[in-house]
Amino acid sequence: MPHSNSSITGMSNEVDELLHLFAPFPASVIPLLQEIQAHYGYISEANLTRVATYAHTPESTVYSVATFYSQFRLTRPGRYSIRICQGTACHVLGANSICEHLEEQLGVKVDETTGDGLFTLESVRCLGCCSLAPAMMIGDKIYGRLTRGKVDTIIGAYRNREEE
Amino acid sequence: MSRVTEVWVGVATCGVAAGAELVYSTFESSLAKHNLPVTMKRVGCIGMCYNEPLVDVVTADENRFTYGHVCPEDVGRIVTEHVLNGRPVNELLIPADGFFEHQVRIVLENCGLIDPEVLEEYQGHDGYKALQRVLSEVTPVEVIEEIKLSGLRGRGGAGFPTGVKWDFAAREPGPEKFLVCNADEGDPGAFMDRSILEGDPHRVIEGMIIAAYAIGAPHGYIYVRAEYPMAIKRLNKAIAAAGRAGFLGENILGSAFSFEIKIKTGAGAFVCGEETALIASIEGKRGTPRRRPPYPAVSGLWGKPTNINNVETLANIPWIIRHGAKEFAHYGTEDSRGTKVFALAGKINHSGLIEVPMGMSINKIVFDIGGGLRENKEFKAVQIGGPSGGCIPARLADVPVDYKSITQTGAIMGSGGLIVLDEDTCMVDVTRFFLDFTQKESCGKCTFCRIGTKRMLETLTRICDGEGVPEDVDNLIELANKVRVYSLCGLGQTAPNPVLTTVKYFRNEYDAHIIDKSCPAHVCRALIHYEIDPSACKNCRLCTKQCPVQAISQGKGDHQEIDQSICIKCGQCYEVCPFGAIAIQ
Numbered sequence: 054m055p056h057s058n059s060s061i062t063g064m065s066n067e068v069d070e071l072l073h074l075f076a077p078f079p080a081s082v083i084p085l086l087q088e089i090q091a092h093y094g095y096i097s098e099a100n101l102t103r104v105a106t107y108a109h110t111p112e113s114t115v116y117s118v119a120t121f122y123s124q125f126r127l128t129r130p131g132r133y134s135i136r137i138c139q140g141t142a143c144h145v146l147g148a149n150s151i152c153e154h155l156e157e158q159l160g161v162k163v164d165e166t167t168g169d170g171l172f173t174l175e176s177v178r179c180l181g182c183c184s185l186a187p188a189m190m191i192g193d194k195i196y197g198r199l200t201r202g203k204v205d206t207i208i209g210a211y212r213n214r215e216e217e
Numbered sequence: 218m219s220r221v222t223e224v225w226v227g228v229a230t231c232g233v234a235a236g237a238e239l240v241y242s243t244f245e246s247s248l249a250k251h252n253l254p255v256t257m258k259r260v261g262c263i264g265m266c267y268n269e270p271l272v273d274v275v276t277a278d279e280n281r282f283t284y285g286h287v288c289p290e291d292v293g294r295i296v297t298e299h300v301l302n303g304r305p306v307n308e309l310l311i312p313a314d315g316f317f318e319h320q321v322r323i324v325l326e327n328c329g330l331i332d333p334e335v336l337e338e339y340q341g342h343d344g345y346k347a348l349q350r351v352l353s354e355v356t357p358v359e360v361i362e363e364i365k366l367s368g369l370r371g372r373g374g375a376g377f378p379t380g381v382k383w384d385f386a387a388r389e390p391g392p393e394k395f396l397v398c399n400a401d402e403g404d405p406g407a408f409m410d411r412s413i414l415e416g417d418p419h420r421v422i423e424g425m426i427i428a429a430y431a432i433g434a435p436h437g438y439i440y441v442r443a444e445y446p447m448a449i450k451r452l453n454k455a456i457a458a459a460g461r462a463g464f465l466g467e468n469i470l471g472s473a474f475s476f477e478i479k480i481k482t483g484a485g486a487f488v489c490g491e492e493t494a495l496i497a498s499i500e501g502k503r504g505t506p507r508r509r510p511p512y513p514a515v516s517g518l519w520g521k522p523t524n525i526n527n528v529e530t531l532a533n534i535p536w537i538i539r540h541g542a543k544e545f546a547h548y549g550t551e552d553s554r555g556t557k558v559f560a561l562a563g564k565i566n567h568s569g570l571i572e573v574p575m576g577m578s579i580n581k582i583v584f585d586i587g588g589g590l591r592e593n594k595e596f597k598a599v600q601i602g603g604p605s606g607g608c609i610p611a612r613l614a615d616v617p618v619d620y621k622s623i624t625q626t627g628a629i630m631g632s633g634g635l636i637v638l639d640e641d642t643c644m645v646d647v648t649r650f651f652l653d654f655t656q657k658e659s660c661g662k663c664t665f666c667r668i669g670t671k672r673m674l675e676t677l678t679r680i681c682d683g684e685g686v687p688e689d690v691d692n693l694i695e696l697a698n699k700v701r702v703y704s705l706c707g708l709g710q711t712a713p714n715p716v717l718t719t720v721k722y723f724r725n726e727y728d729a730h731i732i733d734k735s736c737p738a739h740v741c742r743a744l745i746h747y748e749i750d751p752s753a754c755k756n757c758r759l760c761t762k763q764c765p766v767q768a769i770s771q772g773k774g775d776h777q778e779i780d781q782s783i784c785i786k787c788g789q790c791y792e793v794c795p796f797g798a799i800a801i802q
Contacts, residue, residue: 121660124443142636146563179407
């Protein structure tokens with residue numbers, strides 16, 4: 054169904070509010086992108102254009118910034134992003150097999166989203182809790198000393214929560 | 218027996234991940250139920266991550282009893298036996314294991330002992346006294362002289378003398394200058410800065426204000442990783458509290474000096490730890506380094522004189538001012554004064570955060586503080602300095618940890634990641650891991666870094682896949698040396714270090730992969746296979762049920778068998794077998 058005019062206006066008003074949190078100049082590009090991503094989970098093409106116009110920065114530059122930093126996503130992610138740590142401590146303690154297990158259980162590869170839109174699997178470089186290796190982060194919550202069984206329990210809990 | 222007055226729960230990232238918040242709330246309700254006049258306190262990380270969640274029970278005569286691995290089920294017992302009746306629950310107390318005995322805590326002096334979100338707690342531990350002294354009786358030039366005299370060197374990795382760096386920025390004319398705290402802790406395996414920011418944020422802020430006063434900067438930035446949400450939250454709180462108390466803002470403590478701090482959240486780029494890339498990032502651009510000179514001290518943020526210091530460096534400043542440069546220089550060695558914080562992780566018993574005087578040997582750190590290797594495995598090497606550092610073999614582990622000695626091994630001090638590797642770690646695989654990191658994090662500006670790291674990674678991957686050829690090692694060395702010389706910034710210049718140190722110290726492992734087509738540590742999948750020993754197999758079929766690709770089935774006789782053509786070598790059968798009947802060949 055096509056968007057009605059009012060919803061487009063509503064959306065841009067919401068974005069406008071976010072934009073006005075920062076001064077309209079090029080140094081605001083990164084915080085603006087961060088704010089938009091925090092709100093919508095990703096940066097749509099339309100919002101990328103809005104940031105460019107607002108920050109008086111060429112669209113190509115904003116795009117180059119958005120693709121340079123690993124934090125930014127240009128496609129819509131799942132409801133929960135699972136970030137599996139690939140730091141050194143996690144690597145030597147078996148992060149690879151945990152990652153493979155997640156890929157198997159979720160049926161997706163790293164950087165992909167499950168068909169039901171629930172999980173996006175990502176890999177990150179060190180969450181900084183090496184004593185809990187191997188570790189992963191879902192939302193703001195860190196899970197440590199992972200085993201295949203523990204991963205199943207955690208994923209199961211998120212799925213159950215969703216069904217309820 | 219003295220009365221219990223306080224209960225502290227460690228709620229840094231690692232504690233919370235281990236379940237500290239639930240322990241905290243269980244204590245709270247249990248104490249309320251008994252109507253006990255005991256103060257609850259949330260503290261930062263004391264460093265004993267291997268014992269999380271940690272709870273301290275503190276008595277009126279200031280004795281501290283530390284409980285480890287506390288689960289909510291233990292809380293009732295601790296409250297009734299210890300808090301109510303004054304009898305410590307001995308079997309839950311952490312035994313003395315040498316972890317603190319050999320440490321000297323300057324930067325971490327308050328971590329795990331104070332509530333990081335309460336300004337008065339920091340002040341109760343001499344917080345902001347250094348700033349008060351500096352603003353009332355010390356000139357900026359004298360502050361710089363004191364820091365020079367202390368011998369403090371940058372703790373971010375490069376080790377440049379801090380006082381000299383401040384001097385450069387101080388000598389630049391003009392009222393518009395910037396002081397930046399680099400909290401973009403990107404080395405995998407390092408969490409020193411996170412723990413300091415989470416456990417004692419005011420210390421870093423006080424260090425920043427003193428640095429800003431010394432160089433004459435009215436504006437400050439903290440550039441912190443987005444992956445550290447708790448550190449960002451506590452910094453924001455601390456900045457607001459310091460502002461309300463008059464330590465930040467206009468005319469600090471009635472002096473003529475004004476200073477403000479803003480937080481910039483990094484967006485995930487390892488190269489932004491490099492000064493000029495960090496500056497570009499704060500300006501809203503891609504984080505690509507630029508040629509120096511001009512150095513940031515002359516032309517930095519928005520072309521203004523800028524001084525950038527790492528979190529740990531700044532966290533040393535208040536202590537040096539309070540105790541004097543001489544007291545600080547008393548610790549450490551001739552060229553490396555003071556202490557260094559290390560994040561100890563990997564195959565070690567006591568993984569956690571430690572602070573030791575410079576010059577302590579790696580062996581002492583690993584065995585006396587770290588409690589040796591897990592499962593008593595053989596100590597193979599330490600990886601120091603992250604992707605820019607290198608691997609130091611166990612036979613050289615008597616080397617003292619100071620800037621000069623570590624550099625002589627071919628590694629670098631780096632920011633403080635110390636990963637212990639054992640016999641089950643494949644050195645070629647670890648090297649490939651680091652090259653995979655630097656290759657992805659290379660910003661792409663310099664050809665040698667962009668393409669050279671990619672070619673080195675391809676070569677290492679080929680070796681791990683069992684397709685290495687004899688000339689690969691020489692090619693790696695040649696390419697590594699070129700990438701080192703022809704790259705503009707620290708990332709490219711140090712990216713070859715993992716390759717060069719492992720080729721130097723573990724050439725035999727490269728040869729085993731390339732010539733014998735075997736992985737001595739049984740890590741590289743292309744070079745291993747799993748086999749079931751028919752005489753040890755009890756035919757319980759656990760492995761068969763576990764196998765994700767149905768590669769295991771009933772063999773001829775009373776045992777299971779692996780079909781090598783189907784096996785993906787995931788190792789799950791090996792892990793579940795209760796009889797040790799599965800061997801890696």
